[in-house]
Amino acid sequence: MDLYGALRPLIFRLDPETAHDLAFWLGARVCAWPRLPEPELPAALRRTAFGLDFPSPLGLAAGLDKGATLLPLWKALGFGHVEIGTVTPRPQPGNPKPRLFRFPQAGLILNRMGFNSEGAEVVAARLKHRPEGLIVGGNLGKNKETPEAQALDDYRAAYRLIAPQVDYIALNVSSPNTPGLRNLQAPEALKPLLAGMLDLRRELGLDRQPLLLKLAPDLAPEDLEAIVEVAVASGISGLIATNTTLDRGVVAEPLRALVEAKGAGGLSGMPLKAKARDVRRRILAALRGRLPLVACGGLGSAEDVQDALDDGAALAQVYSALIFEGPSLVGRIHRGLAEF
Ligand SMILES: Cc1cc2nc3c(=O)[nH]c(=O)nc-3n(C[C@H](O)[C@H](O)[C@H](O)COP(=O)(O)O)c2cc1C
Known part of the structure; x- marks a missing residue:
């Protein structure tokens, strides 16, 4: 068992958000080390997607x-990419606590x-001041307070400030925790949103920077097809699927009641897992x-990531599994992928 497993x-x-704050405090100390390890990844893990060269297909999901704040740490752990955010244009506190719950018995x-x-x-x-090579x-x-019509x-x-500092942008229209946000996935809302963002990208001379769209797993199959057509026609660079689900049906009783x-x-x-995979396959x-x-x-796991790549995904991202398994997850997935 590794140190994380032991602890x-x-x-x-601890309350989940206290644990998160503690981990980030510790992570910041680690990031201050002058000589963080630089993991050597096998060349077989390299991937090119939307014009960028990734040292590995595995990334850290947004959120x-x-x-x-911890980019050197993610790099030292060996992630091929990190998606920071969600960033809103103006600061905001988010919802009142408690707002984060873990169910370790189910990895949920x-x-x-x-x-x-x-x-x-x-x-x-x-x-x-981001580190190089990540x-x-x-x-x-x-x-939250911005009306949907002014989204x-x-x-x-946010794009004007963040885009010049990053390698790609992901538009999050799929968080279930901002009222009305998911309505932006509807084709008639999505079209002007994507067009407006691509206009700005051109205006700022960032034409070659990938622009991605992150989707929810709760879209109906017929809506998915319409959304895919809007995305392709718009000229954006790719899709991320999926965000979290509102569907309590993915949890079996008796845990569902809890x-x-x-x-x-x-x-x-x-x-x-199963729901996200199903939606991904439909999108692909x-x-x-x-x-x-x-x-x-x-x-x-490496199997999960390999399945997603075999299905046709270009890259894969993790979040929850990292909370349950700790930092050794990254090396474990890389070793498994290299074996496959
Ligand atoms: C606590 C928490 C916060 C999240 N915050 C964001 C966010 O700000 N923006 C976003 O696009 N996704 C956010 N997500 C969704 C993840 O990026 C990811 O899409 C989702 O958790 C599914 O991946 P997983 O099953 O590997 O966790 C968050 C997820 C969690 C668990």
Whole structure:
């Protein structure tokens, strides 16, 4: 058992957000070390996707390092890329606590963080000191108080600040914890949003920077196809699928009752795996290779990641499994992928 495995029973006795803050405090100390390890990844793990060269297909999904505070640590752990954010244009506190719950018996996380964000200005300033040799994506969202009709203004404001500091941008229209956000996935809302973002990209001379769209696992099959067509026609660079699910049906009884008792929020981790995979396969079928897809949702082993890549995903991201398994997960997945 590794150190994280040994400490896990203690860590999991802490309230999840306290544990998160403690881990980030510790992580910041680690990042201050002058000589962090530089993992050597086998050349076989390299991937090219949307014009970027990734040392590995495995990345850290958005939502863990919202403020880009631990980039040297993620690099030292061997992640091929890190998606920071979601960043909102203006700072906001997110939802009242408690808003983060873990269910270790099922490898499940419930969260209704609601985009707690330091705001784009602070995060952009921090990104100016990002470490070299790590691909960083910036995941953008809108502020809670911004009316849906003005969402584009928010994404553009955050883009102006964050895009010049990162390697790719992901538009998050799929968090379930900002009222109305998911309505932006509807084709008639998505079209002007994507067009407005691509106009801004051109205006800022960032034409070659990939622009991705992150989707929810709760979209109906017929809606998925329409969304894929809008995405392809728009000229964006790729899709990320999926975000967390609102569907409590992914959890079996008797745990479901416990989860429901915690209230609103999105579910992630092992119970999301089958649903996210199903949605991904539908998206990949509709895409017919026209855009690359980043797989996310319930991935927790080399087998899971390899399955997603075999399905046709270009890259894969993890979040929840890292909380349950700790930092050794990254090396374990890489070793498994190299063997396959
Ligand atoms: C606590 C928590 C916070 C998250 N915050 C964000 C976020 O800010 N933006 C985002 O796009 N996704 C966010 N996510 C979703 C993850 O990026 C990912 O899509 C989802 O958790 C499914 O992957 P997983 O099963 O490997 O965790 C969050 C997930 C969790 C558990």
